[in-house]
Amino acid sequence: MSTSAFGEPVKRTEDPRLVTGKGRYVDDIGDDRTLHAAFVRSPHARARIRDIDPYDAYEVDGVVAVYTWDDLQGPAAEPLPLLIPHPDLTHPRTGYALARDQVNHVGEAIVMVVARDRYVAEDAAGLVKIDYEVLKPVVGLRKAAAGEELVYDDIPGNAAAVSTQAYGDAASQVADAPHRLQFEWDIERSACMPMEGKGVHARWDAHEEKLTLWTATQTSTGVRGAVSAKLGLDLTQVDVITPDVGGGFGVKIVHPWPEEIMVPWAAIRLGRDVKWTEDRREHFVSSAHERAQLLTVDVGFDDDGRVLGLEVDILHDHGAYIPYGLIVPINASTQLLGPYRPGAYRVTFTSLYTNTVLVTPYRGAGRPQGVYAMERTMDRIAQYLGKDRLDVRAANFIQPEDFPVDFGLMFQDGRPLRYDSGNYPALAEKLRALVGWDDFEKFRDEARAEGRQVGIGLGFYVEGTGPGPYEGGHVQVLTSGKVKVATGITSQGQGHQTAFAQIVATELGVPFEDVIVTTGDTRRFGYSVGTFASRGAVMSGSAIALAARKVRERTLRLAADALEADPGDLEIVDGMVQVKGDPSTAVGIGTVAVLSNPLRYAFDEASKAATQFSGGPVDYSQPPVAPGGKPGLDETDYYSPPYSTFAAGAHAVIVETDPDTAEITILKYAVVHDCGKMINPRIVEGQIHGGVAQGVGGALYEVMAYDEAGQLANASFMDFLMPYVSEVPTSIDIDHLETPSPLNPLGIKGAGEAGVIPTSAAIAAAIEDAEGIPIVRMPISPSELFDLRRAERPE
Ligand code: MCN
Numbered sequence: 123m124s125t126s127a128f129g130e131p132v133k134r135t136e137d138p139r140l141v142t143g144k145g146r147y148v149d150d151i152g153d154d155r156t157l158h159a160a161f162v163r164s165p166h167a168r169a170r171i172r173d174i175d176p177y178d179a180y181e182v183d184g185v186v187a188v189y190t191w192d193d194l195q196g197p198a199a200e201p202l203p204l205l206i207p208h209p210d211l212t213h214p215r216t217g218y219a220l221a222r223d224q225v226n227h228v229g230e231a232i233v234m235v236v237a238r239d240r241y242v243a244e245d246a247a248g249l250v251k252i253d254y255e256v257l258k259p260v261v262g263l264r265k266a267a268a269g270e271e272l273v274y275d276d277i278p279g280n281a282a283a284v285s286t287q288a289y290g291d292a293a294s295q296v297a298d299a300p301h302r303l304q305f306e307w308d309i310e311r312s313a314c315m316p317m318e319g320k321g322v323h324a325r326w327d328a329h330e331e332k333l334t335l336w337t338a339t340q341t342s343t344g345v346r347g348a349v350s351a352k353l354g355l356d357l358t359q360v361d362v363i364t365p366d367v368g369g370g371f372g373v374k375i376v377h378p379w380p381e382e383i384m385v386p387w388a389a390i391r392l393g394r395d396v397k398w399t400e401d402r403r404e405h406f407v408s409s410a411h412e413r414a415q416l417l418t419v420d421v422g423f424d425d426d427g428r429v430l431g432l433e434v435d436i437l438h439d440h441g442a443y444i445p446y447g448l449i450v451p452i453n454a455s456t457q458l459l460g461p462y463r464p465g466a467y468r469v470t471f472t473s474l475y476t477n478t479v480l481v482t483p484y485r486g487a488g489r490p491q492g493v494y495a496m497e498r499t500m501d502r503i504a505q506y507l508g509k510d511r512l513d514v515r516a517a518n519f520i521q522p523e524d525f526p527v528d529f530g531l532m533f534q535d536g537r538p539l540r541y542d543s544g545n546y547p548a549l550a551e552k553l554r555a556l557v558g559w560d561d562f563e564k565f566r567d568e569a570r571a572e573g574r575q576v577g578i579g580l581g582f583y584v585e586g587t588g589p590g591p592y593e594g595g596h597v598q599v600l601t602s603g604k605v606k607v608a609t610g611i612t613s614q615g616q617g618h619q620t621a622f623a624q625i626v627a628t629e630l631g632v633p634f635e636d637v638i639v640t641t642g643d644t645r646r647f648g649y650s651v652g653t654f655a656s657r658g659a660v661m662s663g664s665a666i667a668l669a670a671r672k673v674r675e676r677t678l679r680l681a682a683d684a685l686e687a688d689p690g691d692l693e694i695v696d697g698m699v700q701v702k703g704d705p706s707t708a709v710g711i712g713t714v715a716v717l718s719n720p721l722r723y724a725f726d727e728a729s730k731a732a733t734q735f736s737g738g739p740v741d742y743s744q745p746p747v748a749p750g751g752k753p754g755l756d757e758t759d760y761y762s763p764p765y766s767t768f769a770a771g772a773h774a775v776i777v778e779t780d781p782d783t784a785e786i787t788i789l790k791y792a793v794v795h796d797c798g799k800m801i802n803p804r805i806v807e808g809q810i811h812g813g814v815a816q817g818v819g820g821a822l823y824e825v826m827a828y829d830e831a832g833q834l835a836n837a838s839f840m841d842f843l844m845p846y847v848s849e850v851p852t853s854i855d856i857d858h859l860e861t862p863s864p865l866n867p868l869g870i871k872g873a874g875e876a877g878v879i880p881t882s883a884a885i886a887a888a889i890e891d892a893e894g895i896p897i898v899r900m901p902i903s904p905s906e907l908f909d910l911r912r913a914e915r916p917e
Contacts, residue, residue, distance in 0.1 A: 215282070588863075
């Protein structure tokens with residue numbers, strides 16, 4: 123295996139284990155003595171809790187405890203933390219670990235039952251009697267915006283936040299422009315739906331006064347901080363371990379989820395392991411959703427389609443609680459701009475409470491909505507002017523020489539919106555060739571001759587990835603010659619073990635297979651922010667590279683002493699340090715690791731080799747640790763970017779719509795993607811494939827169907843339509859562009875969300891192109907298309 127693995131399409135080393143059933147997930151932790159929790163959840167979307175009678179539940183054989191909010195004290199009884207405050211978030215509501223005196227959505231946890239097994243816990247939960255005063259719920263964006271009925275009596279207009287960002291005088295630019303169009307784009311509610319739901323297992327060691335928590339999270343250090351604070355423990359009393367996680371896609375970013383408080387809280391009180399594994403229905407009604415937005419666009423443009431002024435108003439459905447601040451609407455309102463820079467811009471978003479499941483970032487986090495609005499607006503400008511859709515976009519592209527680009531707006535990380543690098547015209551040209559844009563009309567004519575309807579659609583996007591504040595990495599050369607790497611971010615299937623090993627193998631000059639990576643375990647690495655916002659590669663990758671560079675430097679220095687050479691004359695080849703070009707001088711890095719330790723016993727081959735250099739187990743001729751030095755061959759470093767780096771891409775899709783049934787078939791899907799330097803193109807392409815599959819779900823099928831009473835009418839996979847393999851394009855044509863980021867040592871940008879961002883925009887555009895019927899919402903299912911046809915073309 124190559125030691126210059128960076129950039130190679132190496133197969134993911136974690137996969138053989140995961141696909142042969144050897145993964146270890148939270149639910150795999152524990153034994154027969156473990157107690158199981160089940161939650162009594164609200165059947166009402168909005169209700170006051172008058173009384174809770176848990177006594178029948180207590181009577182069930184095997185029930186150990188029943189807890190309500192009244193049992194909680196101190197910080198555990200306080201509202202859950204607001205994770206990312208924002209000055210415009212004037213009315214934050216975050217909820218409680220167990221509902222206090224009111225429930226605000228169906229599925230909200232009210233009572234926890236702990237029993238000897240899950241069946242007993244579930245049965246007993248069904249016996250808890252709760253007396254509710256049922257209140258009228260607020261469901262749907264338009265109803266929330268009308269403000270006639272309120273989710274919280276003390277929050278007028280249901281508005282958690284109203285926020286405006288602008289540059290230039292957009293209103294005048296729009297009004298004075300030669301042409302003006304107005305639209306309303308309607309994006310439905312959807313959700314992440316990872317294969318593994320949430321799960322928590324807690325163990326309390328009363329002797330050590332130490333809590334160990336296994337949880338399916340995207341931020342182990344975040345959970346540790348929140349849980350220790352909520353349970354009144356010192357940070358050092360809590361270890362959080364994230365074992366294998368079966369997908370997150372954003373929903374596992376919240377910390378703490380109520381169950382992450384309640385399960386350890388019970389474990390401490392009961393002195394027994396307690397666990398909870400979410401079932402699918404719970405996931406539907408008590409985890410998080412996203413997307414739901416109404417975007418109103420007012421655009422002014424010239425004869426070439428250049429956007430002179432753009433005004434956007436966004437209504438954002440935030441559900442009943444806002445634990446995660448305003449990230450989603452901020453992303454929608456800033457990333458809407460994509461690869462363009464309108465002459466003037468004003469966006470206002472209103473974050474509204476509704477009596478539905480809370481909203482937190484879902485892969486793309488607001489960008490699919492913003493991009494939908496912008497890209498569909500570009501399509502309509504082209505249509506209005508009778509111009510080519512790619513040409514109108516090209517007229518608006520930021521040019522390569524314009525970077526860095528400052529917008530005078532604020533990004534979701536609290537830093538200025540500043541694009542670092544990119545080449546959008548080059549993306550467009552690659553896409554034109556990849557999808558066969560110029561040949562499409564010929565294809566359409568041929569299809570028409572056969573009685574078929576086909577259409578083509580486009581979607582461009584720019585994505586701020588790798589936000590700070592920091593991530594760290596620890597790299598340690600073991601005496602065996604293997605290299606251990608630890609970073610705090612967690613993995614949900616992104617292939618971090620492989621990619622980070624590639625970085626270290628390249629930086630250190632060691633075989634890729636000899637690098638062992640650990641993620642998401644606070645015992646190994648205690649400082650971290652987490653895996654979201656496509657930041658793993660940029661943040662942890664950079665930190666690990668910096669740490670590996672330090673290790674390399676020390677390895678060369680130590681080996682130089684041993685080989686009586688100048689460090690500058692040495693190189694590391696396949697894990698051996700040698701005088702450049704002279705393998706006869708080679709000494710293994712494991713041996714150098716032994717040399718780095720003043721106390722050496724000849725336990726193993728590396729130690730025996732080391733004693734040859736130093737003349738004995740302890741080298742008394744030198745101070746064992748030079749001033750300012752340290753034993754061991756390991757280093758830690760951190761990376762903190764000045765601001766986010768901006769990846770970009772463009773999708774094009776060709777669809778066929780059945781003239782009779784309105785079935786929508788994707789004939790071709792093309793992606794051109796720029797995430798700067800790629801660590802592993804195979805992983806990047808896998809990320810794009812997964813993202814496109816999720817995007818197809820959002821574009822064509824997925825809706826959280828709330829009725830007026832706030833009941834989720836399709837809370838199972840029988841009714842919530844996720845695309846099967848039969849609906850997802852079987853092949854996706856991908857081409858890459860690499861514009862390195864100047865902001866980090868590896869020149870990388872994030873890739874994890876790219877596939878999902880413009881998918882809906884491109885597919886909606888293709889359907890519109892095939893049908894000639896305006897498509898203004900996401901998703902557009904075959905049955906909706908059927909209805910639209912009837913409305914547009916009554917017989
Ligand atoms: N990568 C690369 N070269 C680059 C950029 C990335 O080789 N220039 C690789 C990385 O090394 C990593 C993968 O691509 O293995 C994704 O990297 P990155 O873009 O940094 O994203 P994160 O590691 O931060 O992962 C989070 C991102 C997000 S925000 C969501 S949501 C998401 C996603 O990744 N959730 C996922 N991809 C997912 N994939 C799986 N299987 N499961 C999820 O829950």
